[in-house]
Amino acid sequence: MNLLNRKFLISPSPKTEETIDSYLSRVLQCNGYKKISYIKQYKAEKFEYIPMFNQDKLLKLTDLLSEKKIKELFLSEEIISLCMNNAFVGKYGLLINSIRVCPQCLKEGPYHRKIWGLIGYTTCHIHNYLMLSHCICGKKIRSLSTELLFCKCGRDYRLMNIIYVKQKMENHNTYLYSRMMDRKNNDAKTTLLCSLTVDAAIEIVLRFSKCILDLNKVKTNSWVFLKDTLLLHKLLEEVYGYFTNWPRNFHKLLKKLDDGMFNNTLIYLMNELNRDQFMILSHEIACYIKMKNTHNLPDVVEHKNDFTELLKKTLFLMEIKTSYD
Template sequence: MFLFTPKSKAYDDEALESYLIRIVNENFFDSYQQLSRAIKDELRELDFEAYGAFPLDLKLLNIYHAKQDSHFRMRAFELLESLLNLPKFELQKLAIFRSYKKINSQSTVNWKGIDFPLSFVRYEGASPYSIPICPECLRDEPYIRQVWHFKHYQACDKHNHNLVEKCPSCNLCINYIANESITHCSCGFELTNTKPFKAPEFKALLSSSMRGKTLDSSNPILNDTPLYQKLSAIAWFQKRYFELDSFDNESIINYFEKWPKNFYQELDEIAKDAELKLIDTFNKTSFTFIFGNLIFSSNLLSEGRSRGHFVWTTVENYLLDLVSKNPKSQKTNIADSLINIAEASAILSTSYEQVYRLYESGTLKAAFRPKIKQKLTTNEGVFFLRQVVELKKSFGDHYSGVYLSKW
């Protein structure tokens, strides 16, 4: 099988699907399916496992779409690189991979070392999302920028114009993957002729921040806060206040502009009204009943990486202050509310297993005596908030996550 090597290498910020479309065009195929069938015929002879993993449909090409055996697809990419005489990993460096990490309990994908919630990607599987474009960028260089695939990226940070979602000629959603054309709509309209419109400042600011640019700002979404923290904070914000598919960039910017004062005020209002909604005394009431899933949802990333995250640090500081302002007395108060093992694990920056050991050693005492041979469940309020927070303070940050060995 002979294929022409593309005249230009892949751009560093190019979408994988965009590069494959350029390869299709330069090799005079009518469609991606023609190329993919030719590649599969070659794979059948050379690597049968990779043959089965290589998709015929362009919308399923990217590695994160592979439900399993993604390494077979990577092997197929390696063969394609050799057929095109491309440098090693030229295709893989453009790919979006599935990640084992979670952001706010959401599945994630990884692009160039950064984890994104999967829900942030504009085109997932067969979902009919528009993939908007910047006509000026296409005039500069006709290829699709990967950031256009991400929902939070709504304005071009280079030209400060809104991304164009619909064709001005036929009003259909622009989707270069479905259309297999980078510069033209399915109706034939040349997208580089689209008149751009200036983007509102909040859209341009967020797009710029998501590209890794920073501002001298107190807003953690715009300043030099690490990108993974910005993305997980946006995921946390959406889950707490909006539907997951809602990307209101103005609300995101405005909310974090007042951070953390606005969040502390919100929590203070909840705490102030807590006694009015009590069914039982505080020491028989779960923390979750009062504050909802505050602790666990704010513990944003798996594997303890949330330690140091500005949202989680804010929650930690609030809990320390809440216990400090509500000292133990004859009458129970909000610091005597009950937290479960998962919440204790988050506060102590340790594993569930370590929390069980702390309980078994008597370091943590249950608020009630469990039945004989009954194991504590992870979602039942069992420890006093006060006790866990004070234990956290006694160990200090330097010893977080290290408590007791199992022998």
């Protein structure tokens, strides 16, 4: 019997789609501990610096659960780990050490769901309530706590004011849940996103959302993504819609991002998306720029195998711009 098993005599069963942080929090609570330091003592490094989706080593070192239960707890963790390995998603797409909650879900089951740790998941796909990231006192809701249902100020998260968000039946939150948790990938209306890996799809939606914020002079540091959930929800809902009805709606997005004759934002995106899995997107952007520069921009751009030549012309335009600056 190892150290952690001696400390924790009661080992509750993991709940459906429960985060590892939530499970460890319930272990502490069931055993009467009031501080998370009892888990910190078991690790060489401080626990708060361990990402919420990257704690499998901690749990697998213990005898708290059978191998079967551990596998249940880590269901879908490999997908979330894939997202963590994406630099852009790691920076802008995941909540670290904090979490958003749905008060109604907490009433129905007092634990944190894995999908709640995605920054892009802004409304509950079950209840359509806006996800809450802070207590009314201003403190962030922590992913690891001996009191999952209560803030340090004493307020009950289940009783916080809820905001119902009216939205389409198919939206970015139902899409994220189906890709991350149900492992489904059959949304006919988002064929472009469904052709990508889950981390690439999340990156695309967040990256274009960030560009829209940049154009509107909104700084895209952490407070935008973490605190103003309603702003982020409206933005992601808009961007998600641009990837339906491909490529017609996508060209509406490109037109929105088009910032003048030198296409700065579009060229930036084309360069950032210069990866094999994003070639269809970068090619579409290149075709849009070409049609625009030849004053022949239809609603839907025809695909032509002239990406290399177009990129040369684009770089030439960039050189001209530099000479004027």
